[in-house]
Amino acid sequence: MNKDLRIRWDSVQKLLVKAGSDACLISTNVNIYYLTEQIFTGFLYLPAEGNPIEFVQRPSGRGGEQTVSIRKPEDIPGSLKDRDIPLPENLFLEEDQIAYSEFVRLKKAFNPARTGNASAILRQARMIKTPWEIGQFRISAAKHAEAYREIPAVFRKGMTDIEFQIEIERIMRKQGSLGIFRVHGRNMDIFMGSILTGNNAATPSPFDFALGGAGLHPAIPIGASGETVREGTSVMVDMAGNFTAYLSDMTRVFSFGELPQEAYRAHRLSMAMHSRLMEEAGPGTGCDEIFEWSIQMAEKEGFAANFMGTAQQAKFVGHGVGLEINELPVLTGRSKDCLLPGMVIAYEPKFVLPGTGAVGNENTYLVTDSGIEKLTVFEEDIINLTNE
């Protein structure tokens, strides 16, 4: 028996009991992985008490006492009856993730007296990471740093942002990047991460990431746009650390030659914000507090109009990470969450400077019992690509 899985089941089950639910039925990849450490097409039935049952459509040939092969979701209620498991009166489904038509189908198949939202429960449970999950982040973060170390060696003068990105993607993949990573919310398209140079860093995007960029094509309007990396501009590298299922999030800034002094000043301000987080934050710190003092520090140094974008400014300075790149909590002014031990958060105070590009780091931190531990350990100054 995998003890760590049991911790995750317990945490979801406690929330189900609290919400008056008898069981939840899970079918999204991310939540199935969270509760089984596998991916299958089908359904995980997790009662408020007792062990989960896997109802598997694909792949064929999955075995185990708690695994039932099914053709369609309508097979599940009969299978539960065969096991003398009463059908749930208050069934929780992933209301924020499954399509309306799937919800209707499942509700009809189970015909429960009431339904509730399993998406919200899973998001809440997943916010506090278990020991095994934290170990997975450590693996991702270490490989992430190894990969970033190789970046300067692949830069060539005259490269476009996308040419540079392609070489960085190759470094990430050779280090073990799984390629795709998961994002919460169906309208958040992004490929491996983002490389922003010069004025493209200021281009607003339709997606709710910290920064934008025009992208290569109207079909995927985010990130590198194909412009040449010019001398005197920054290159912000924000690739997802998907070396395990648990994502480290790390941004570092490179420069082609020297940048204007203002850029170093803004970058040092970002570093000072990170230092403040490390020194002052810990269990009990309000997510809104972190957002507020970040804004105040930016204002005090005269960078308010550059903070988290220019024409379009992000309304957050960080976010939880995990199986998805945008988990809870959100470090935003409207948040009611406090930091709690076991949370893993990315903090990304960034500045966009017209003519120069974006500066500022992003690190992934673990909230411990007594404070904050940095997981993404790598050079934090701006790295001059022409010095290497």
Next chain:
Amino acid sequence: MNKDLRIRWDSVQKLLVKAGSDACLISTNVNIYYLTEQIFTGFLYLPAEGNPIEFVQRPSGRGGEQTVSIRKPEDIPGSLKDRDIPLPENLFLEEDQIAYSEFVRLKKAFNPARTGNASAILRQARMIKTPWEIGQFRISAAKHAEAYREIPAVFRKGMTDIEFQIEIERIMRKQGSLGIFRVHGRNMDIFMGSILTGNNAATPSPFDFALGGAGLHPAIPIGASGETVREGTSVMVDMAGNFTAYLSDMTRVFSFGELPQEAYRAHRLSMAMHSRLMEEAGPGTGCDEIFEWSIQMAEKEGFAANFMGTAQQAKFVGHGVGLEINELPVLTGRSKDCLLPGMVIAYEPKFVLPGTGAVGNENTYLVTDSGIEKLTVFEEDIINLTNE
């Protein structure tokens, strides 16, 4: 005015009228792109008659007479009233794509007498491609062939499948691949495409693609698994041709040295199936017919147990392609669809041979007024990587 967009609006509007709908409200990236050639976060309101209106949340600063900036979907009904547009009595929403909770929120905001399924309507409209869309496929297919031409040059003896794949990914990206591509159905994870060698080709996957593969990690169980490409095995390359928003789908087979004669025999059978499609299929051909004669040809040559997998066999031999890799029609025994001019389909009769790997090609075809035109023009024999 973009005449081609007008064709697409008309085609959706005709289906709305036929279904008795007054309007549809579109919010998924893929359908917004189809109807605007842009991506934004927000909603496209397409009435059954007249021009659509864009209700945009992000990015900021989008202009135009038919564009309204909104903060939240609840702002839309008031904005329609301001324009003297009556609220729809029968509003179609993307029921197969938007989450249950989003559906509930939109329904509450509009309070229509009836609702219907815009997902089905858009899937049906998108099945028949317009002249501009067909031009986009031609661009993707040509670049796809250019990229595949470079594959033999990056192969090295002793490479693992994933090492080979990383070099192929780089070729694709340098040729202009946009990276991510869209897939219908939320449980279909895949990164850029799939490279299958040796026995990994037979490994069942949870996803409903033609073939599987174990993948690198339980979180993304599909494709290359990290095993070394061995002499005497095939390498099946099936990367998505996402060089525009419209995807070409093309599979080719490479070999490390000579393969057993059975592999060439099976591959020639796949080529014969493609020839038959080119010769016999056209407007009016049933998608079930294509499936049936493919199965029969496999049976006749003694390859039924190898066709479309071994332990787990795909239930289709091809599928429509477009903005998503798995559009309508589906070439399967249960299909009631016939080929129609303007359809673009991928046909992929493949065989898995234990000990050797997978063989068989996939091409993307346009259904013309009189027959079938191949869009993915590239060498079709098995390409020996050690001959180059």
